[in-house]
Amino acid sequence: MNERATTCFGESLDSAAALFHSLSDGTRLAIVRRLAAGESRVADLVGELGLAQSTVSAHVACLRDCGLVQGRPQGRQVFYSLARLELLDLLASAETLLAATGNAVALCPNYGTDTDTGVTA
Incomplete structure (x- = not known):
C-alpha cells in the first residue's frame, strides 16, 4: 500500500470500502442528497422519492446503522438528518x-x- 493511501484511509481499506458500499445504492444517495437540504421524516421521503415506505425505511436504517444519518424523535415522528x-x-x-x-x-x-x-x- 502506498503512503498516500495509508495516510488517507489508515492501515486498512475495509472501513473506506464499507463507507463507499453504504453509498453505492441510488436510493441511499437520493436520501442523503435530500437530507443535505434539511431534516425529513420517512413519510416525506416516501412522497418525494416515490418509493414504498418499507423501501425508504430500510435504506434510512442502513444509513443510520452506518452512522451517516441520525434520527430526532418528536412525539410519534422521527426527523432524520445527516449525522456527519x-x-x-x-x-x-x-x-x-x-x-x-x-x-x-x-x-x-x-x-x-x-x-x-x-x-x-
Whole structure:
C-alpha cells in the first residue's frame, strides 16, 4: 500500500470500502442528497422519492446503522438528518470527480449506468 493511501484511509481499506458500499445504492444517495437540504421524516421521503415506505425505511436504517444519518424523535415522528456534515464534502468531491471524468464512470462495463444498454467503453 502506498503512503498516500495509508495516510488517507489508515492501515486498512475495509472501513473506506464499507463507507463507499453504504453509498453505492441510488436510493441511499437520493436520501442523503435530500437530507443535505434539511431534516425529513420517512413519510416525506416516501412522497418525494416515490418509493414504498418499507423501501425508504430500510435504506434510512442502513444509513443510520452506518452512522451517516441520525434520527430526532418528536412525539410519534422521527426527523432524520445527516449525522456527519463531512458527508457533504465527500459528495461535493464526488461531483467534482464525476465532472472531471465525464462519461467514463457511466460507461464503465462493470458499474456504469449504461451497462444494460449494450454500450461498452
